[in-house]
Amino acid sequence: DQQVKQNSPSLSVQEGRISILNCDYTNSMFDYFLWYKKYPAEGPTFLISISSIKDKNEDGRFTVFLNKSAKHLSLHIVPSQPGDSAVYFCAASLKTGTASKLTFGTGTRLQVTL
Amino acid sequence: KAGVTQTPRYLIKTRGQQVTLSCSPISGHRSVSWYQQTPGQGLQFLFEYFSETQRNKGNFPGRFSGRQFSNSRSEMNVSTLELGDSALYLCASRRWGRDEKLFFGSGTQLSVL
Numbered sequence: 001d002q003q004v005k006q007n008s009p010s011l012s013v014q015e016g017r018i019s020i021l022n023c024d025y026t027n028s029m030f031d032y033f034l035w036y037k038k039y040p041a042e043g044p045t046f047l048i049s050i051s052s053i054k055d056k057n058e059d060g061r062f063t064v065f066l067n068k069s070a071k072h073l074s075l076h077i078v079p080s081q082p083g084d085s086a087v088y089f090c091a092a093s094l095k096t097g098t099a100s101k102l103t104f105g106t107g108t109r110l111q112v113t114l
Numbered sequence: 115k116a117g118v119t120q121t122p123r124y125l126i127k128t129r130g131q132q133v134t135l136s137c138s139p140i141s142g143h144r145s146v147s148w149y150q151q152t153p154g155q156g157l158q159f160l161f162e163y164f165s166e167t168q169r170n171k172g173n174f175p176g177r178f179s180g181r182q183f184s185n186s187r188s189e190m191n192v193s194t195l196e197l198g199d200s201a202l203y204l205c206a207s208r209r210w211g212r213d214e215k216l217f218f219g220s221g222t223q224l225s226v227l
Contacts, residue, residue, distance in 0.1 A: 004156075034215070043118070043204055043218030044157070089156060101147070101170050102216065106156035 003027045004092050006105035013112055019077040021108050023090035026071065030092035034102065035064060035075050038087045047088075048075070080112045116141065118219035120205050126225045132193040135222045139186050139207030145169075146188040147216065148180060151202040163188055164210050192224075200226045 005024045013019045021035075031052040036044035050057040050064045050073070057064050063076045077084055087109050091102040119138040127133050139146050147170075148160040159172035163182035180190045186207075192199055202223050206216035 006156075036218075041220065043206075043220045045218070046215050049215065091157075101159040101162060101172065102157075103159065104149075104157040106154060 004090060004103045004105040006090060006108050008108050010109040013080045013110065015082055015112055015114050016079045019080045019084065019110055021075040021088050021110065023073045023105055024071060025092050027094065028071065030094055032093040033066060033073050034091045036089045036091060038089060044089060082112050082114065085110055085112045118205055118207050118217055120219035120222050122222060123220070124223050126227060127195050128227050129195055129197060131195050132191065133195060133224060135190045135203055137188045137205030137219060140217055143207035143209055144186050145208045145210045146182055146186065147206045148190050149204045149206065151204060157204065160190070195226045197226050200224060
């Protein structure tokens with residue numbers, strides 16, 4: 001049962017344009033959401049996060065939007081740069097006391113072309 | 115500040131063997147989590163340790179086990195290896211508490227033949 005889904009395995013965007021990566025989740029108890037970026041042969045690196053009490057969080061070129069009623073979040077990258085080419089994972093957190101685990105989606109491979 | 119260090123980087127084993135992977139967290143991080151990454155499955159949570167105690171566990175069989183030492187370093191053990199255990203095993207550390215941000219190591223690529 002995949003509780004966090006990234007339905008687009010890949011996305012190609014031209015340099016300078018907007019990249020929109022989508023993520024859907026099924027568990028309404030998730031209260032914190034994160035995006036990670038992963039380059040080949042490296043571990044994922046944290047990009048941006050959003051709490052369930054917010055609907056938008058911005059950090060430079062990266063903005064995450066959360067639509068709780070639709071159980072959907074998206075990551076916008078504007079403008080896209082070739083260095084943004086990587087696999088992007090969305091993740092959702094479910095707290096059990098102070099312990100936590102992240103449930104990850106299967107990832108979307110973003111390619112930014114010149 | 116050194117990042118999360120995982121050893122070895124690559125490992126080849128045969129079915130039925132056991133394997134131990136090692137992880138050193140970022141200095142000051144007392145929580146260590148382990149994840150398995152396979153193609154098409156994303157990252158799947160194995161377990162999280164804090165203060166040498168397992169605090170959370172994913173849906174993996176008992177062949178997968180771990181431990182944490184007093185210096186926060188952690189090891190993961192997989193016994194009776196199966197072909198399906200071939201994966202990238204990622205370790206992540208964080209400060210204990212509400213800070214959800216995990217810092218990942220580069221992983222150990224395990225191939226089971």
